[in-house]
Amino acid sequence: GAVVSQHPSWVICKSGTSVKIECRSLDFQATTMFWYRQFPKQSLMLMATSNEGSKATYEQGVEKDKFLINHASLTLSTLTVTSAHPEDSSFYICSALDTASTDTQYFGPGTRLTVL
Amino acid sequence: QKEVEQNSGPLSVPEGAIASLNCTYSDRGSQSFFWYRQYSGKSPELIMFIYSNGDKEDGRFTAQLNKASQYVSLLIRDSQPSDSATYLCAVSGGKLIFGQGTELSVKP
Numbered sequence: 001g002a003v004v005s006q007h008p009s010w011v012i013c014k015s016g017t018s019v020k021i022e023c024r025s026l027d028f029q030a031t032t033m034f035w036y037r038q039f040p041k042q043s044l045m046l047m048a049t050s051n052e053g054s055k056a057t058y059e060q061g062v063e064k065d066k067f068l069i070n071h072a073s074l075t076l077s078t079l080t081v082t083s084a085h086p087e088d089s090s091f092y093i094c095s096a097l098d099t100a101s102t103d104t105q106y107f108g109p110g111t112r113l114t115v116l
Numbered sequence: 117q118k119e120v121e122q123n124s125g126p127l128s129v130p131e132g133a134i135a136s137l138n139c140t141y142s143d144r145g146s147q148s149f150f151w152y153r154q155y156s157g158k159s160p161e162l163i164m165f166i167y168s169n170g171d172k173e174d175g176r177f178t179a180q181l182n183k184a185s186q187y188v189s190l191l192i193r194d195s196q197p198s199d200s201a202t203y204l205c206a207v208s209g210g211k212l213i214f215g216q217g218t219e220l221s222v223k224p
């Protein structure tokens with residue numbers, strides 16, 4: 001099956017710093033990737049849709065200046081949490097859309113962010 | 117507002133039984149339907165996708181789709197304790213619309 005990786009798998013940072021999370025599709029090209037956030041015991045929340053070579057589309061209520069998304073290649077999208085604060089601590093998960101075969105989203109393993 | 121509804125559970129079944137998970141969706145024009153499994157603290161893992169009315173089987177899993185009733189289900193035969201997880205129904209309309217998930221507990 002299609003494989004999506006994320007790096008890092010976990011990160012702890014101080015309040016006010018920025019954190020970059022990478023999402024890679026390893027065995028397929030993904031023109032579209034998605035970024036989700038999930039708090040404990042809650043549902044996945046879509047943050048933004050990332051399209052290769054164009055600006056990301058953010059969901060309502062998600063601050064685009066705080067969560068910077070770059071999708072510079074067909075296999076890599078990055079999410080940068082700028083000036084992170086403790087309330088940004090969450091589980092961030094990316095997915096990549098495999099349009100070449102089944103139009104299916106495959107999820108990365110997630111990145112657990114803790115802001116102190 | 118496109119919606120996907122699932123019973124939140126928890127659904128508890130004994131080991132070896134059939135677990136039946138159900139999902140309804142509001143957008144009659146939906147074409148692609150997915151079931152994901154999510155273990156606690158992990159990301160969702162694709163179990164099955166289905167596009168056509170009827171049944172689709174993969175090992176112990178069977179997905180059933182009825183577009184007229186706007187209903188999709190997942191059957192897990194010979195349930196195992198390792199199947200204990202939250203099962204997410206998702207409908208694709210460009211981006212995935214998820215149900216709230218059904219928590220399944222398989223008791224030994």
